[in-house]
Amino acid sequence: MVCILMQSQIMSVWTKAQVIAEGVAAIGIVVTLFYTLWSFTRSLRDSYYAELDRVYFELLKITLERPYLIDFPAAPDPSKQREYDAYAFMVWNFVETVFDRCQGHGKRHLRATWYPVVASENALHREWFNNNRVRFKESFCQFIEKEYPKRP
Numbered sequence: 001m002v003c004i005l006m007q008s009q010i011m012s013v014w015t016k017a018q019v020i021a022e023g024v025a026a027i028g029i030v031v032t033l034f035y036t037l038w039s040f041t042r043s044l045r046d047s048y049y050a051e052l053d054r055v056y057f058e059l060l061k062i063t064l065e066r067p068y069l070i071d072f073p074a075a076p077d078p079s080k081q082r083e084y085d086a087y088a089f090m091v092w093n094f095v096e097t098v099f100d101r102c103q104g105h106g107k108r109h110l111r112a113t114w115y116p117v118v119a120s121e122n123a124l125h126r127e128w129f130n131n132n133r134v135r136f137k138e139s140f141c142q143f144i145e146k147e148y149p150k151r152p
Contacts, residue, residue, distance in 0.1 A: 049110060049113065052094075052097070052098060052101065052110075052114060055094055055097070056094060056117065059087075059090060059091060059094060062087060062090075066083070066087075068080060069083070069084055069087045070124060072084040073124070073125065073127050073128065084128075085128070088125045088128040088129075088132075089128075089132070089135070091121050091124075091125055092121075092125065092128070092129055092132070092135075092136065094121075095117075095118050095121055095122070096136055096137070096140045098114045098115075098117065098118055099118070099140050099143055100140075101114075102114060102115070115147075118147075118148070119148060122144065122148045126148070126150070129144065130150070
């Protein structure tokens with residue numbers, strides 16, 4: 001009888017230990033899941049930044065090779081109009097990509113970094129944008145109008 005009672009107590013202790021171990025394992029799985037999700041979002045944010053940085057660097061290299069593209073709206077050269085149109089379209093496509101990447105909650109750092117670039121490019125190439133709005137989605141056009149209104 002004593003042996004059965006001891007076996008019962010040992011089984012009870014092992015059952016309690018098993019329940020505790022399963023609870024700890026479940027908590028560990030949840031913590032791992034949250035860490036993985038946090039790590040993935042951080043990695044995604046970093047990749048967005050790196051991609052934008054790379055593309056903008058390429059646009060800036062073009063202006064180093066052809067500085068007249070920056071001043072083109074102020075002093076247009078008819079022979080270079082086609083080149084400016086292509087460059088301005090690339091810039092505004094980049095700006096629209098910045099807009100797309102900065103949408104949603106948790107993108108504050110991306111907006112803080114890239115919205116000043118949007119403002120700068122808007123100041124340089126707004127006239128081209130105004131004449132070519134049909135090339136861009138309406139939500140982007142509304143954003144530009146709201147955040148960077150036309151100057152008289």
